[in-house]
Amino acid sequence: MIPLCVPHLAGNEWAYIKDCLDTNWVSATGQYVNRFEKALAEYTGAAHAVAVSSGTTALHISLIVSGIQPGDFVIVPNLTFVATANVVKYMGAHPLLCDIDPDTYLLDLDLLEEFLENETELRDGTAIHRATGRPVRALMPVHVLGNLFDMERMLALCERFHLILIEDTAEALGSFYKGQHAGTFGRMGCLSFNGNKIITTGGGGIILTNNEADARRAKHLTMQAKASTLEYLHDEVGYNYRLVNILAAMGVAQMELLPDFVRRKQEINRFYEQAFAGLEGLRFQRLNEGVSSNCWHVVVRTPRRDELVQHLAQNGVESRPLWIPMNRLPAFTQDWYISRHDHTAAVAGEGIMLPCSTSITDDELQTVCGLVRSFHQQSVPVPAS
Ligand SMILES: Cc1ncc(COP(=O)(O)O)c(C=O)c1O
Known part of the structure; x- marks a missing residue:
């Protein structure tokens, strides 16, 4: 059988995972988590990279950090892997599905612009959808199969309609627009290291951001919002969404x-x-x-x-x-x-x-x-x- 798209473990995966086993650093923290985050930040040019358990959890945390509220609209493409739309539902928000361009397979920016122009109005700095009264809070485009948008146009659209931009970059590690890496244009960009992606950690993800406060909050939320290393003090609802050291070790080898x-x-x-x-x-x-x-x-x-x-x-x-x-x-x-x-x-x-x-x-x-x-x-x- 010629398989569709399988992992390619051709480098230091064994050696680095063995190192985790030999040193007993297999769980939540360890040098490979730090090395993996650093490698991703360096490769993409993002100021910060936060390792998480999957592309889906990266998207979920990004929506929380961006302040998406129940009842908000978040614009997502109608053609994507289901995780993009699922995470909007996790928030109690509503996916605002948008059709695509039939040639690029990307969310159609002409259509979206027309919709925002004709069917929303800005009230107190927020685009409100007239028919439902819902705030249109964010745009979560997908760089489908590694293709990117006209990013200047996308940024201008977000600025004009006050949309938070969260890039679903699950498929686009190694893709660039005019020399700038995918996932570094918006407030946050989310990568996936699922088994079928260009590099894999078995399962895993990364949040890219240039905003230090967002990076810190994202890290905090992925670690159960732990506020003390000694006491079991947690200062908000947190999540167990960390990437463990043993998987990060695989990621470091794959990044090479x-x-x-x-x-x-x-x-x-x-x-x-x-x-x-x-x-x-x-x-x-x-x-x-x-x-x-x-x-x-x-x-x-x-x-x-x-x-x-x-x-x-x-x-x-x-x-x-x-x-x-x-x-x-x-x-x-x-x-x-x-x-x-x-x-x-x-x-x-x-x-x-x-x-x-x-x-x-x-x-x-x-x-x-x-x-x-x-x-x-x-x-x-x-x-x-
Ligand atoms: C566009 C897109 N978004 C999100 C995801 C979710 O990533 P993960 O499987 O790592 O949760 C994937 C792929 O799996 C994807 O292709």
């Missing part, structure tokens, strides 16, 4: 490999682009101008997606349909959806995620591409024995 991983992901993307050049009806994500993408995941659009997933599976290749739109999941069907053409449905209905582990070989890529090409040209090959 990140530049190679980014290069390989970009190569894999080019490989697919070249192999599928000229195949009518197969479309790739369009990158925005000024973006250097980490090419985290290869997704192509094809009208016969479900048949293709099946065909690949029958021939030993794992693939997956792209996410189901948020507005079609039971938890979000009642939520507000800003859309004119429902591009999300079109992209989600046709998008297929193709194998792109950094450890995939060129021969394996050739196999996948051969299967896709022959399927596309209608001459279905004989299944592999």
